[in-house]
Amino acid sequence: MSDPNSTASVVIALDVMGGDYGPESVLPGAAMALKRFPGLKFLLFGDQSRISPYLDKYPALAAASVVHHTDKMVRNDEKPSAALRSGKGSSMRLALEAVQRGEAAAAVSAGNTGALMAMAKIILKTLPGIHRPAIASVFPTITGNDTVMLDLGANVLVDAENLVQFAVLGAVFARAQGGKSVPSVGLLNVGTEQTKGPDHVRNAASILDHVQFSGRYHGFVEGTDITAGTVDVVVTDGYAGNIALKTAEGVGKLSSHYFRQALTSDPLSLLGGLLAFFGLRRLKKKVDPRLYNGGVFLGLNGLCVKSHGGCDALAFSSAVALAVKLARQGYIDQVVRDINHLMSQESFLTQENL
């Protein structure tokens, strides 16, 4: 649909007030993304008086942006149900409405996750044929290639059909985001033998064994495979996905803690750590979690990217970059085609009532 090498036509709607720092990280982050993708346009939703100083500071951003003032915003501690009731006219909701009306290709928000998901479902709605949206994110692996994993927590309970749809959503994502032509897709399980795992996972496997879709079904994968880069896409339910995501985050922190401790444990190690400064800095740049910031809500009729609430400008710019990549590749149109193709296949239809 759109020219994948151009961002001239891409408009992104930003919830400027979302996240722990609001405009302070969102607007410098948008300015960074603009440098990376010249021609990009922004719709900025938030408090004009807090936005203006940043537009004075970043004239290129000012030239690329249209500000829509609102003094309403969704609080971080607000319950999704409360945000739905009272969130009309909030910066979060206005950004989503701009996507729904086709004025922006994607909305990016660092605000309240539950409220954002609830609003996105109601405003953007799920795509025809899709039963559940999913949250996807990109992870580094030992091979140097990235892996996409979904669902990271949108749905605690899913059935086999949902998992098969997640496989399609993830495969199109890996193609749009990572440029993989036929992404390999694995189902996360407790072992790789066919007899292992809960019903919904085994039933999804038997459907994926028979249907044609934009990816290639690899089979079951285990937790170790996520970071081993065994497949391009790891499909799981939101229960296991969220626990895996947060366990990985915890082990990452533990490793850094140990390593810092080792390099400060005696004067010689301290000197060694100083000498290794450049190597360690390169490492830090490479594995910087800010570069992997951004959980994308997939399966909705419009793109919405959730940035980490505590993000700084660099992290927010990564979330915007993810939105831009998916938007300029026409992610939604591809998903619609692929889901239609999936649903037309007899092997999907006959297995559906498993």
Place this chain on the structure above:
Amino acid sequence: MSDPNSTASVVIALDVMGGDYGPESVLPGAAMALKRFPGLKFLLFGDQSRISPYLDKYPALAAASVVHHTDKMVRNDEKPSAALRSGKGSSMRLALEAVQRGEAAAAVSAGNTGALMAMAKIILKTLPGIHRPAIASVFPTITGNDTVMLDLGANVLVDAENLVQFAVLGAVFARAQGGKSVPSVGLLNVGTEQTKGPDHVRNAASILDHVQFSGRYHGFVEGTDITAGTVDVVVTDGYAGNIALKTAEGVGKLSSHYFRQALTSDPLSLLGGLLAFFGLRRLKKKVDPRLYNGGVFLGLNGLCVKSHGGCDALAFSSAVALAVKLARQGYIDQVVRDINHLMSQESFLTQENL
């Protein structure tokens, strides 16, 4: 029952033929454990001709051991069902039978996990009142205290009552293994709010809120809490537990890979890495996964510890140490008492049919 400071009376049955290296890691590992716990006794099940050379080499081990010859063993690639049919008289089965007859306090095997669990369930049987056994292991945390997590994969599907029993099994484990008088117990979930998570987890929480047991119920914990050391015991089902365990293993490998890369990425960093040699070696000693080797099957009428199949002597000695600690603290007797106490409570009985 037994004197917790003495190992004089503790007898451990070893499946000498189990694991990738059999006697080559099992027997030097047993010799290491013997140094750490003088007075320990072993029953060695395996091929006499392969055992003898090691007993010549380790006279203290020879003095502490009784060899039971068998030339039958369970293969690593054997299906549990096949191992059950044809495994009579195998080194694995004989070790478990020694525990069942009360001749040994625990069996330790590095053999086929599925076969070991299947045989252990049939030979040792579950304790009265316990519906499902669980696999528990010990993990390092950022606080320096260890955390116990279970179930790591014995049961993919469990109900709320199973999770409550796992909480008791885990609390008694943390007391016996880590010396914690009233261990804190968390339920692994996708968030800490009461409304989050699948039914079996939320229902287990509402039971744990009301029953008295040997631990203190903390509430829900998330994946990040496992390595943060938020609680002494993390309780989950075998599906999420196995995925968390293996995700953690994968991220650990990825981190080591990155650090190695950083410290060899340029000559100065290489020199830095060399200077930090002692600090890094201390780190390696501290986070050595071999020190955390050993998954204990809990809930059976007898102790059985599964060592990693690829273990070396040091790793195998850690698995033996775990068995010794639990055995000399009278783990089984404590569990029987605590499960009886749990089941006698009205709040458990009334919630049972949730």
